[in-house]
Amino acid sequence: MDTGIATKCIYGNHEKFEGDRTGAISFPIYQTATYAHPAVGQSTGYDYSRLQNPTREQLEKIVASLEGGLDALAFSSGMAAITTLMEIFKPGDHIISEADLYGGSIRLFDHINQKNGIEFSRINFAEEDPENYIKENTKAIYIETPTNPMMNVIDIRKTAELAKKHNLLLIVDNTFLSPYFQRPFELGADIILHSGTKFLSGHNDTLAGFIVVNTPELSEKLRYIIKTTGAGLAPFDSWLVLRGIKTLPIRMEKAQENAQAIVEFLMQEKKVKNVYYPGIPGTNNYEVCKSQASGFGSMLTFEVESKELALHILESLKLIPFAESLGGVETLITYPTAQTHADVPEEIRIKNGITDSVLRLSAGIEDKKDLIADLKQAIDSFRE
Known part of the structure; x- marks a missing residue:
């Protein structure tokens, strides 16, 4: 069958x-x-x-x-x-x-x-x-x-x-x-x-x-x-x-929907320098991904203005856990420099673009407005 x-x-x-x-x-x-x-x-x-x-x-x-x-x-x-x-x-x-x-x-x-x-x-x-x-x-x-x-x-x-x-x-x-x-x-x-x-x-x-x-x-x-x-x-x-x-299809669809909403929010934030996500139109990644996949997924990475802001976001989020891993029903945010890529030599990390102001986020299946509100309050509460 x-x-x-x-x-x-x-x-x-x-x-x-x-x-x-x-x-x-x-x-x-x-x-x-x-x-x-x-x-x-x-x-x-x-x-x-x-x-x-x-x-x-x-x-x-x-x-x-x-x-x-x-x-x-x-x-x-x-x-x-x-x-x-x-x-x-x-x-x-x-x-x-x-x-x-x-x-x-x-x-x-x-x-x-x-x-x-x-x-x-x-x-x-x-x-x-x-x-x-x-x-x-x-x-x-x-x-x-x-x-x-x-x-x-x-x-x-x-x-x-x-x-x-x-x-x-x-x-x-x-x-x-x-x-x-x-x-x-x-x-x-x-x-x-x-x-x-x-x-x-x-x-x-x-x-x-x-x-x-x-x-x-x-x-x-x-x-x-x-x-x-x-x-x-x-x-x-x-x-x-x-x-x-058994729930992979509905989780993937909902998490992708949330990721795309978060990407749109982050791209409007002045304190966010770069957003990395395959589903951003006009990029080479977008065209290649579209040609070989049926979706863009729920993983995204973004770079903020400074290390201090990155750390502040991690410490200030009230809903999104600061934790390693990805792909679960819970949205998780990760600091690659100190977590997933901590054992990678610094020169390799920097060459790959993994600076100390880079954060990786795995969107889960929560209400997207709650996720965006949590990110916004964490960013807005930063005082240089």
Whole structure:
């Protein structure tokens, strides 16, 4: 049955799970570590929950369905997913990555993967041609789009064409837009990543990560690694993400509506120097995003006049929490310099535009007039 994405969020590809005979509408939590065997050499299909668990398997099928992939693997966090993915590479391999990435990804690449012999070239895809950085040992291109936190939009089709020309893997972190707004496989990507903690879960109550692939070879390779390293998502957390995905479409739509209203407000504020959001008409980001996604999302970044004003806003907000993370029903504001990108060297942060007067905001699903009023009172109460 070919169904729309809102239906897939609830039923996936409508495959029935034969292990439960109760007719439960909410998929059961199989809170077990191991499974009894009928006899020697026989299995129920489940042997040990590090290998697979019915609740995790159901979640993985749903996510694979949403992205149009062959297989999805659920991990204990987004970083666990990226860490596992890096294990498909070997010492001496080279990866080209976007310069503006989540700080945890940069930390992993710089302090773990490079130590293990993987080489990285970090470039600004908007200003530099990645083809100039391809070498004999280059194996993959790694991007986020939009990027975290500066909201740069990378042309996935164009990058996929380049990757295929040189027989490289294209890895796309699709966390910010989710499969509801953007489906990278349809644009030529080979591997899709998610921090499932964010929009897929949507309630700021659990950690999760995903790798989605569309070839048997990558599936087999990654299944072996997740079995060996043991980074799979636990049953209860899998159930929480399953529950969260059911409301993904209505959350994404409402949060985007709020983000667009906040962007319009911020662009009129004299104390706000810059607003970064893919949905601002007249920008290159707008045109590229419009060509490859069905929405602009609910993430935005803005730069105010001074560090002092940025700190004042964080301390003066009465409704919006000052907290790390994003993608939940609650609007959250983050200070990248001290939080998400604190471990990124200062010269790299500044080069990427992450100054000490930059704030990142993840719009939630509250009443937009309340969010704007909270931001306005925080800005207006600042006295230099």
